Amino acid sequence: MPSSPTDRPTTPSTVWAARGRHVGPDADDVLRHHLRRLKDEDTLDDFQELPAAEDSPERILEARWRVPGEVTVRARLTLVPAGDDGSEWTLVAEAEQPWDQSWPSPATLFWPDTPDAAWDHEAVTGLPFRDLTPLPSEDKAIRRLFKEAVRGWAVHVVVHEAMTTDDRGRRPLTRWLPPGLRHRVVEHRAAPDQLRVVNWALRSLGVEVPRGGAVVLPGHPVPPGYDGGDFAVRSVFLDGSEPTELIETVTRYAVLPKPLPDGADEALTALREQWQLLTPEEELARERALVAMYADALAAMTRSRDLYREAAERANEALAAYREAVPGPAAEGPAGAPAGSPFQQLTRTFERLKGSTRTLRPTRAEDDDQDPPDTPGHEVG
Incomplete structure (x- = not known):
């Protein structure tokens, strides 16, 4: 056999x-x-x-x-x-x-x-x-x-x-x-x-x-x-x-x-x-699904925008604090900075920003999910 x-x-x-x-x-x-x-x-x-x-x-x-x-x-x-x-x-x-x-x-x-x-x-x-x-x-x-x-x-x-x-x-x-x-x-x-x-x-x-x-x-x-x-x-x-x-x-x-x-x-x-011969009800359901998908994508983009804005504001605040604390060019570098100094606070702030921005990057699968499907064909009369 x-x-x-x-x-x-x-x-x-x-x-x-x-x-x-x-x-x-x-x-x-x-x-x-x-x-x-x-x-x-x-x-x-x-x-x-x-x-x-x-x-x-x-x-x-x-x-x-x-x-x-x-x-x-x-x-x-x-x-x-x-x-x-x-x-x-x-x-x-x-x-x-x-x-x-x-x-x-x-x-x-x-x-x-x-x-x-x-x-x-x-x-x-x-x-x-x-x-x-x-x-x-x-x-x-x-x-x-x-x-x-x-x-x-x-x-x-x-x-x-x-x-x-x-x-x-x-x-x-x-x-x-x-x-x-x-x-x-x-x-x-x-x-x-x-x-x-x-x-x-x-x-x-x-x-x-x-x-x-x-x-x-x-x-x-x-x-x-x-x-x-x-x-x-x-x-x-x-x-x-x-x-x-x-x-x-x-x-x-x-x-x-x-x-x-x-x-x-x-x-x-x-x-x-690849089926394209949809009934009116199926066409409506598909359009509703597309609307929901685009709404979810827009909400995700809005959340990302708000998070980026918040991160930028934190970075600006930390930079301003550092400049006030160390005004001159002879400021002590990171190796000699005392514990709890503004420089260390700035460093920790940027580390937090680095980690948060990584989570904001959209993956390739998420990008692919936002592509709309093909539009249906037309009937031969």
Whole structure:
């Protein structure tokens, strides 16, 4: 079993995340058109496209909607050109309570949910989400495919056909999955004569697929508590009926607490810390927080000013007392000054001033705390 790094944060139960590839042109136009239509239909509460940076080709869109129970979901999609007239997209959504897989897929709130969708491909392998894909015929290609598959964000399932199936057995399992999983699962099909080669390729992952059964592959890093035997199904009847045990196994793996995959931590942080699609109430609360922050800063500056003024007055008083007590240039220096002399009083006064001014210097963290956050972006009409 591959080792699992322990220094990665665990995916929060409130988060839904996926990465994919749009294989056609004009992906940003497809997004804008679909989002605008859903807002007009009141499916979305609101959406906006953030202003693009001059030196970056990526496009960022935010959307907000509510799922049953009036639970608010906030989602952020990043679109980046990937060459060959295609684009890669990263979508992270977070709800106000733990994610329910029966809720609508966030992917279909950004992309049109059509059978011939150009966006519905896994980012690493390029394979479709809602269809099954036969494994390559070459042994090394199968092994290479599995190594790439487990490093992505999707859930990969390998199904072995015990015998050649008809059209009923060629129906993808994703049609039985709950909506929240249909755009996160990739199904690989192994032909009857590929069982030995497939298990040879899976050996490095510490799992194997039973004859006529299926197995859910571990991700990277491997989720704590994952055991290949617990996520293998011994028999899958490919007769067109619902594979209940397999669907339950895939769903159980999907909700298993697991480390955030590569890049997901940054995407989630951006969603939480750079969110700009605020409601009027959130906008008002933020402005009030800014006013309170500026008021605290002004009060601190006023206190500092008063303390500096008091220190300066003490210094002037001490200097005046010293000049009155030692008027001439032949005044005795500090080494010969008698105890309790005006000179010693002046020295002690300046030492006190030195200590007090150190406490008045603002730290860099306090300066940083006074920087106002970015202003929100504007919605694309």
